[in-house]
Amino acid sequence: MRILLDLLLLIGFCGLGVLLGLLTGLLPGLHVNNVALILLSLSGTIIALCDPLFAYGISHQFILVLICGLIISVSLSHTFHQNLPATFVGAPNEETALSVLPAHRLLLKGEGYKAVSLSVLGCIGALLTCLAVFFPLRFVLGSPLNLYSVFREVMLWILIAIVFLLVGTEKTQITEGGLQGKAASAAGMLFAAFVLLLSGLFGLLLFEVPVTSPVGLPAPVLFPALAGLFGIPTLLTSLVIRPVIPEQNIEPLCLNRIERKSSVLSILTGSAAGIFVSIIPGLTTATGTVLAMNIRQKSSTEQTIVTTTSVNTATAFFVVIVLFVIMKARSGVTIAISSLVPAEAWIDISMPATLVYLLMFLVLSGCLSYFSTLYLGKFFARKFSRIPYLPLVSFTLLFIISLVVLFTGVLGLVVFLVGTCIGFLPICWGVRRSHCMGVLLIPIILYFL
Secondary structure, three states: OHHHHHHHHHHHHHHHHHHHHHHHHHOOOOOHHHHHHHHHHOHHHHHHHOHHHHHHOOOHHHHHHHHHHHHHHHHHHHHHHOHHHHHHOOOOOOOOHHHHHHHHHHHHOOOHHHHHHHHHHHHHHHHHHHHHHHHHHHHHHOOOOOHHHHHHHOHHHHHHHHHHHHHHOOOOOOOOOOOOHHHHHHHHHHHHHHHHHHHHHHHHHHOOOOOOOOOOOOOOOHHHHHHHHHHHHHHHHHHHOOOOOOOOOOOOOOOOHHHHHHHHHHHHHHHHHHHHHHHOOOOOHHHHHHHHHHHHOOOOHHHHHHHHHHHHHHHHHHHHHHHHHOOOOOOHHHHHHHHHOOOOOOOOOOOOHHHHHHHHHHHHHHHHHHHHHHHHHHHHHHHHHHOOHHHHHHHHHHHHHHHHHHHHHHHHHHHHHHHHHHHHHHHHHOOOHHHHHHHHHHHHHHHHO
């Protein structure tokens, strides 16, 4: 009876997490890290609601583990469902920004469902890859090889090298001025360096802003900053640019032998980049995507989508493993988890019990998200022409602004507006929006100095 009840609770919390991840995925600008912090603040309320379960032998500690699993399910579900608005609405967040153009190319050809199917392929492929490698990698990062200790000694130089790689591989997409070849590369690097440094200055000033919630909620200053940098500029752009979308083809994804081999390579490359991002502080999935695309060099529209989505899911998976191996929280999700339950170090072959439960959440939420994303992708492809596009984007804008005011007050709204202004620069100059992650990279580099 007790085992059945534990299993039902696990499935219930996982299902709720998948639904919340669907919500964060469909509403660009609502960052999953902020949802994690909200759930952390509501943990006392959730425990109180579960009070009747204590009479059946359910412990307080197990409820805390279930809340951690809920947060993880939100995170993993988000990596699947965020590709729906990136494809159909044209409103990506920083994690999907680099896959939007390829997805829209397919959408404008009537293959929006194919773009969603490819994104799901990348996500589930990365999940399976991480399941296959996380156990041996534990012994590489931790004892006996202790590779993380090597990384830690040269962390500053790794971060600086990544900054140079991001800027040095930029090439502006502006064509009206006739920039081509070396001129486009020089202009792109100049624009990228300016955006990165400006975002870094914004990040240095950010944590000096005493934001508070007018209703007593947790007030994470990164919420308005990230929403402004990544969520709002493309939403506003989507209100202005409304392309004519053809009827969508809804056939199951079918890849030939060469495409299957290329997809496997894309998944492995994206997963490796995601694992790297989960280890190095200050990096995001957008940065990992740039690294993966530089490794892949020339790739097709389809393989670009597979690579970028693999990075996101691999990162969401491996930040959980990293928390127990090197005892470092590399995301808002793992910060929330470590605040709820102590992260027991994984020091030998046997895994900590908490990690075993969290792995169950990762696998189950990934399976549920796989099917729900395909179903919703097919629904959007069929009904896209009937969906009220303008009201949908307008509602998303108002919803995000309301959350900013609710959680961070007037000062948060100022941060939000400044972030939005900076976030428009990459769009106007035709460079990658990942340079806006200087908001975290520059302060971390200065910390290591």
